[in-house]
Amino acid sequence: SQKIEQNSEALNIQEGKTATLTCNYTNYSPAYLQWYRQDPGRGPVFLLLIRENEKEKRKERLKVTFDTTLKQSLFHITASQPADSATYLCALDITGGGNKLTFGTGTQLKVEL
């Protein structure tokens, strides 16, 4: 069955450092992968989408890579700030069309002063 794995342990980093979060998947070849941010008690908010033919995508301090051979996406936040503290979810469409997403369980990021 399709599996999406994100590190369940919280990632604690110091302000100003680069945070790197990992999303691994098995048994599927998604055409694209999405990353969302979720704050406690609130709905997820879309951050970035990367397609299978794109190696890397950037948006301000965010960078996403997508390695379809390794079946892995990395999500980077450079110059991290305490306001970046949240849970980050990756999601992919396992149906191959229709935007029916399967989400990972998320990794909690804590940025400390």
Next chain:
Amino acid sequence: DADVTQTPRNRITKTGKRIMLECSQTKGHDRMYWYRQDPGLGLRLIYYSFDVKDINKGEISDGYSVSRQAQAKFSLSLESAIPNQTALYFCATSLSSSPDEQYFGPGTRLTVT
């Protein structure tokens, strides 16, 4: 005003009661989704609708039903609530083109006692 709204935001109900969660959107999107979120399990898709006449079961539809009353409204019903349906419920929308980001509502926290 929020683009995706959910009512109620919090609800406590007893086992066996029927309950309806409502979702409205002003984004003009064709596609709407219902998810539940449980600690450690992440977001799981309950039902989705790609237009008013299209309703599809998701990963965990047992014990739930939905109604797409209009393009802007998508309701989730628990016919006979049970304690393991205690969770955070999210509605989401997206455009009909795929891939596309999903826009989430603020969530409904449901407790079944």
